[in-house]
Amino acid sequence: MRGHRDLRWVCLAAIVAALVAALVPWEVVRLLAALPLAVFLPGYAITAAAFGSQRLDPQRLAMLVLLCGLSLLCLGGLVLNYLPGGLRTVTWALLLVLAVFAAARGAAVRRGKPDGRGSGWTRPRLRGFDVACVALAAAVTAGALVFAYTPLPASKAVGSTALWMLPAEDAATSAVDVGVISAEQGPQRYRLEVQVGEEGPLRRYRLALDPGEERVFEVPLEIPSGKKARVVASLYDSERPHELYRRVTTWTTGSPPGEG
Amino acid sequence: MSSRDSRAPGRRQRLLATGPSPLALIVLGAAVGLLLCAYANALSREGGDPTQLVYWAGVLLVVVPIAARIGMEDVSLRERFALAALFALSLYAIKVIRDPFLFTFPDEPIHAYNANQAMLHHGLFNGNPILPVTSGYPGLASATSALMSLTGMSSFGAGVILIGLARLLLVLALFVLFTRVSGSHRLAGLAVVIYAGSSNFLYWGVQYSYESLSLPLLVAVLAALAEREAAGPRLARSWAAPIVLGTMAVVVTHHLTSYALVIVLALLAVIYRLVRSPKPNPWPFAVFAAVLAAGWLLVAAPNTVDYLSPVLSGAVTSIWNTIFGASKARGLFQSPSSAVVYETPFLARLITLAAVGLLLLGYLAGFREAWGRRAKRPFVVLFCLGGAAFFATLALRLAPEAWETGNRAGMYLFIGLAFVVAHAVLRLMRAGPRLLLRRAALLACIAVVVVGGAIAGWPWDSQLAQPTRITAGGTELESEPITLARWIGERLPGGKFAAADADARMILAPGEARAKTGDALAIKTILPETSLSNWELPSLRGNGLGYIVADRRKVATDPGRGSFFYVPGSEGDALLPRAAMRKFGERRLGRTYDSGNIVVFDLRDRP
Structure with a gap:
């Protein structure tokens, strides 16, 4: 060259x-x-x-x-x-x-x-x-x-709140992760209730989320080995505390002790 | 000449010599046009009710000064070429400004998924769950993966740059092609501007999709062929290399474009023979392209036949049924989606119809002059035929299943039409009485053609951006379907989903998971119905799907509109009955995700 x-x-x-x-x-x-x-x-x-x-x-x-x-x-x-x-x-x-x-x-x-x-x-x-x-x-x-x-505010756009539930990945015992994602336009307060089986204890969580924030709760499952139970997570908006806002569910089988 | 008259040009000359050049002023005008478009889109994303006048004023501020300058007599070849490049990039920037955060056009997430998969697996041909045929034509994924690998950018960033380069190539190649065939760079510049009146120029033709890359390659191959024809025997061999390289790239990038290239080359070969052209006949290139396209179809993309045959046979049947009254003609300015009913204003309809009328007049007026060159330039015959065929394809817009075929064919045929119409425009711009008035009228006509084309090619309610990402409380928020897609990408990346069209596309990109939609496995039927048949869920499970995404928003079935924020009172705010969601709960399926309008059910999670 x-x-x-x-x-x-x-x-x-x-x-x-x-x-x-x-x-x-x-x-x-x-x-x-x-x-x-x-x-x-x-x-x-x-x-x-x-x-x-x-x-x-x-x-x-x-x-x-x-x-x-x-x-x-x-x-x-x-x-x-x-x-x-x-x-x-x-x-x-x-x-x-x-x-x-x-x-x-x-x-x-x-x-x-x-x-x-x-x-x-x-x-x-x-x-x-x-x-x-x-x-x-x-x-x-x-x-x-x-x-x-540059994203701009959009007052007419409706925000959303997402509730999700998946088996916990790193839990030592059997558990589920329950998450709440707020894509709402302003701060929101929620009540989260998780029920394991029809007769299991009801766990209550109160949370406040700013726009864009996410909280994840690890909920332990105490289900007798081999028995199948329904886990129900319900989310309530604090402004309408008696009206179901979001719900997720899963079916899970109790595992023998030590097999988390 | 009076003394006053003689002074005036002198002053003008001095002003021109000391002030900024017209090109610099046009560049500034185009920038201001872009700013206006950005402002109109920002207002629209904000959820305000912007008048589209600001947006169209921005578009015209780009188009009209360039059209005015490019059509002038005393402009150098170099300046005209620069104007053509500016024209390409400015109009492309309007699309980029409309969708600055992520791909929202119907085909874009499908191709972004292919590029992401190429990066993930370090290879091509990874399959595509929504449009399997795209995986067999990996040219776009290959090129995008190169930019992604070398820059670290996302498929969105790399795709925006790549399609920008492709658009630049399209316009430069058209300029070179028209210059060579007409012998006039003035006519070529005008023809390039008129080509922007093609209904797919402003938006559809620059979406991140394989055809947006293959069409510019095709035009560049034709330009190279025209150059080869004009070159001497020694240079002719040199031009063969880019023709071969470009043909190979077209074949591996897009099926229809490769077939269009074969047809065009074969037609050219026949025309060369008919007009007894002394120039070298391009038949070897036609044979080469045909063999390559057929080979690729057989070896790498055999599913192309399954993909194209229903589209083409549906179009033929639809035309037949419409002609003989078996089915109703499609109304013009109507959305193909039943989820959204929008109204195109009367003035916008008028402009679109006027654009077609002006193009027809231009074709008739320019035909004689263009046709006169046919003996010297066989390309002219091709262009004249293409222009006539364009008007024939307009009739396809009246047949419900054929309108898209007609719309897509228009991108190719408009090349010929623009060439012929430019002859008429140039004739009217020649010196003579009332030149200024004629020029002003012609510029107005060009503006009508470009705006009319844009309105014809893209729904009126989608010309401006809709909100996908907004700010609230100092944080950025994304729309419900995009939030779901990102959650899936983070929590269920290996999941396989059945979802409505728009949701499925978002799950592919940015979600980067697998999703099926539409007619596949009757998903289109299952999602909106209010009760389930016994075979439906087992069928989904049996085909490997793990989750079903139920979306109450009717607009979720519209891939062009379903990824935006839900805005009550807008055209797309209709919801499905609650029973459409409840039917899955009645089967006691696990609900994995619930964001109000969208619920994800786990098909394997049951008692």
């Missing part, structure tokens, strides 16, 4: 981008490296390999870079799917770097000796007013995106 400055830069950029994408923990930095590595660098290298010493105008070059880059991404997964390791950060990075190197090498061979001609691309002249306008446009666009990505 000696003498082909663009191809050398493309290969160098691919290596740097692959290292950044694989090693840096910050998403934004990785994105800045990953986009060229995934689309633009392979697209450019493949286009260069296809066209050799022929010069393309910026319009056709831009289209071909996107076409080849996106096509490689669609097809690359198929290649990795049948290789050891599959689709992972390292394998994708390796595949793309290899694709860039192979295509750049092919381009260098097809181009032959450098002819000393420039790229033919002239940088557009920017005037102060233009820069100011584009900077202002960027600021307005950023504002629009921040505005869009």
Whole structure:
């Protein structure tokens, strides 16, 4: 690739981008490296390999870079799917770097000796007013995106409270986890009642939840071994304490002592 | 010329030389347009009652200045190209602004699930419980997984970037294609803007879905083919490489697009022969695409036949029945979902119908001029045929089972239509008397075509965002179905669910669990009925499902609307009778989760 400055830069950029994408923990930095590595660098290298010493105008070059880059991404997964390791950060990075190197090498061979001609691309002249306008446009666009990505209050939207029950995962004895999730618009107070079997004791819990908060209770089950019982968890809203608000149930069989 | 007249252009020249360039001002205008769209969407998400005028003003602020500038005579190729790119990205940003938090369009969670599964299993072809055919076309999942792996982003973030690049490719490829075929970059710019009048351009065509990636690839392959035709023998070989690469990518990404590519290439081969074109006939590419598409169908995605045959045969039957009166014609501007009845305002209907009328006029006016180029450019014949076929597909919108086929075909056929109509627009923009007035009228017509297309392609009540995530008490809250999906992702990730359309999609992504819906296992029937037949629950259990998600909201059957917050008084606030939920309790199934409108029953938890 000696003498082909663009191809050398493309290969160098691919290596740097692959290292950044694989090693840096910050998403934004990785994105800045990953986009060229995934689309633009392979697209450019493949286009260069296809066209050799022929010069393309910026319009056709831009289209071909996107076409080849996106096509490689669609097809690359198929290649990795049948290789050891599959689709992972390292394998994708390796595949793309290899694709860039192979295509750049092919381009260098097809181009032959450098002819000393420039790229033919002239940088557009920017005037102060233009820069100011584009900077202002960027600021307005950023504002629009921040505005869009900021959740807003919605007074008419109805919030919800969820009650759930699942077998406790880490309990030493037989137990269920009963959870209450508040997605209500304001703080809520609840009464939770859990009954194990028809004659079992009634356990009562009082709780207050802020919007977005969740509480989980581990409720031990004392069911005779081999006997099946229904566990019923009922939730009452403190504003309507006698009206059932949510209910979950499960059937569970008592296990021998020691088998929690 | 009077002295006053001679001074005026001089002052104008000086102003133009010292002030910002038109391109910079247009960039600023597009940014302000986006801000207006963001404002209208924010008001809508807030649950207010925003006038859609603000939103449409934002859209027009993007479209009209670009259309005005791109159609001017003394604009360089480079500037027109930049305008086309700006046009693509600005209109795409409107969709991103509408759905900034997660995928809510009907097909998006299905494909997000495929991408998430590719990441989870480090491989492709993992199956999809709602749309199994998508798993056989892993191009989109492959590309998304690359971005996810390399950036650490979610499928949502990676998908938004990927579809943005695809949209950019679509518009740039259209520009290159139209420039090559017409020989005029001015006409190409106008045709690109007119293409935005396709009913799927603003929203459907940029959802995170396999067709949103494959269509731009197809157009880029056609552009490369047109370039190859114009190139000398040495360069022609160079163009073959991107054509082959693009064709392969289309075949592994989307079934219908790959068949459309085969048809287009075969048609081109025939046209080349008929017009006795001296240019190289593209038949080898048609054969290559056909062999590849057929091979892929047989080897990797044999279930495509099961997926497509009911859709296509249903469309044919529906057309037949509608023509011969066996079934009622579908009303225009109606939701395909029975859960939501919305009203499209009279003015919006008028604009849509006017857009179709203007396109027809434009086609008739531009046809002669475009057709005149057919001997030199066989692509012109294809475009003229495509434009005529577009109007034929409009009739399909009247057949209940065929409207979607017609709507989807429109995305492809509109390419030809835009090309022909641009000839008419360019003719009317040529120098002559009342040029300014003609230009203003044409810009108004282009605005009507773009807005009318957007209204035709997306329900009126869904043009603006609905709340999926809100703030309350300084905390972010998500809607009931999304809260359920996240709970499932955290607590029951290995669960298999039967659910209504919208809930099932949320369970797939962001829930990342498996869910079946719709006609599969009669779930569509079981959920709303008020009593159960004896075979229904055993059938669900027998097919490996562990849970059934009962949702009282009728809108839950609408995949485009069912994931939002419940807003009483809105179009989608109707509820199923309580008996629809009680019927599961009567079978004494365990109730695992209860959030009021949504209850999850455990199919294996019983006495």
